[in-house]
Amino acid sequence: MTQTTGRIFDDFARLMNDAAGVATGVRREAENVMRTQAERILRELDVVTREEFDTVRDLAAAAREESERLAARVAELEARLAKIEAASPATSA
Numbered sequence: 001m002t003q004t005t006g007r008i009f010d011d012f013a014r015l016m017n018d019a020a021g022v023a024t025g026v027r028r029e030a031e032n033v034m035r036t037q038a039e040r041i042l043r044e045l046d047v048v049t050r051e052e053f054d055t056v057r058d059l060a061a062a063a064r065e066e067s068e069r070l071a072a073r074v075a076e077l078e079a080r081l082a083k084i085e086a087a088s089p090a091t092s093a
Helices: 002-045 050-092
Strands: none
Touching: none
């Protein structure tokens, strides 16, 4: 009787081991299908990649800095022009 019980447990253990292997395979297959679907959806939505986003963000930051630098330069030149225009009527009078 002990040999029969041991054999039943061995068969049950083998069955559970096989079931675990099948479950792992099903999980991998489900992950692959979901990943493929997600990639397809993102391609159809025309979503930008992280690299493209980072590149555009860096370009925008550089453009903002250049714009601020140019705005400061224009303000400085306008101040100089205002001084010149203020001094011109005084010298011509």
